[in-house]
Structures are given as structure tokens and as C-alpha cells.
Amino acid sequence: MNMLTKKEAELTAEIMIIEENLCKKSALYSRVLTDTNLADKLSEISNFSRKRFIKLFESLGGEV
Numbered sequence: 001m002n003m004l005t006k007k008e009a010e011l012t013a014e015i016m017i018i019e020e021n022l023c024k025k026s027a028l029y030s031r032v033l034t035d036t037n038l039a040d041k042l043s044e045i046s047n048f049s050r051k052r053f054i055k056l057f058e059s060l061g062g063e064v
Contacts, residue, residue: 009060016056023049
């Protein structure tokens with residue numbers, strides 16, 4: 001496994017925060033919207049964001 005520099009780890013952590021917020025907000029909106037097409041798209045966005053978060057977490061040495 002390649003070690004990240006301190007700066008790379010910090011940037012990865014910042015991106016993880018963004019992904020986490022995107023995942024939570026898009027999931028929330030997907031549950032409250034009455035437009036089913038938009039709700040479905042936001043649910044997809046939430047799932048993709050969750051997957052990106054997990055990949056970033058694993059890149060920092062975390063296990064899911």
C-alpha cells in the first residue's frame with residue numbers, strides 16, 4: 001500500500017466530508033420530494049456519493 005503524504009491525507013479527509021454531506025442531503029431530499037423522477041435521481045446521487053466515501057475511507061487505510 002502506498003502511503004499518502006500529509007497534504008494528500010488532509011485533502012482526502014476534506015473530500016470525505018463533502019461526500020458525506022452530499023450523501024446525507026441527497027438522501028434526505030430523495031425522501032421528501034414529490035417529483036418521483038427527481039427523487040430517484042437524488043437517490044442515485046446519494047448511492048454514488050456513499051460509494052466514493054467508502055473508497056476514500058479505504059484509501060486512508062480504513063476498513064468497512
